[in-house]
Amino acid sequence: MKKYLVLLTAIVIFVFVHEGIHALLAMVFDEYQSVRVHPYGLEVIYKTPVAEREGIKWGFISGMSNMSTLFLGYCLFLFRAKAGSLRSRFLRNLGYWATIFLMLGDPFNLSIGPIIYGGDIGGLVVGFGINKYLLQGEFFMILLFNRELIAQGLLPVFGIKTNHPFFRPWLKL
Numbered sequence: 001m002k003k004y005l006v007l008l009t010a011i012v013i014f015v016f017v018h019e020g021i022h023a024l025l026a027m028v029f030d031e032y033q034s035v036r037v038h039p040y041g042l043e044v045i046y047k048t049p050v051a052e053r054e055g056i057k058w059g060f061i062s063g064m065s066n067m068s069t070l071f072l073g074y075c076l077f078l079f080r081a082k083a084g085s086l087r088s089r090f091l092r093n094l095g096y097w098a099t100i101f102l103m104l105g106d107p108f109n110l111s112i113g114p115i116i117y118g119g120d121i122g123g124l125v126v127g128f129g130i131n132k133y134l135l136q137g138e139f140f141m142i143l144l145f146n147r148e149l150i151a152q153g154l155l156p157v158f159g160i161k162t163n164h165p166f167f168r169p170w171l172k173l
Helices: 002-028 056-078 080-084 089-111 121-128 132-154
Strands: 032-038 041-046
Touching: 002 032, 002 041, 002 056, 002 089, 056 080, 056 089, 056 121, 056 132, 080 089, 089 132, 121 132
Parallel strands: none
Antiparallel strands: 032 041
């Protein structure tokens, strides 16, 4: 049960940071309407319908949450040795899972996510005038790079050994 509690806590942290930053920036730009709770997570509801959104503010509302979670993931990665040596098993495992979710969640959201469920990419495309496929490609590269960082730099710190191809190093960094 404790294993699932720490995993659930890491997911909740990721979702609250990601959606919380969407909500905060929507409030700053007077676009916040509400938050909807779905079985799969939270969704910030904006005042302006998707078809009517234009302007750079949508790039910030959509993109800042992605950049923030990624930044926090890199910060946790930099302090992985400290997290790996914590006495509290719960906090040590929380550091491990939070690092994984924060480093992989939004690169997945902006690379593979648009193919499956849409996600934040629409606001980035509208707000910053960036080509959708170029953005997806860049974040797919970040996803692969972060996967490699996790395989080579995070898993060994936490004593995890695996032969699974998703978690084994592919490159020499």
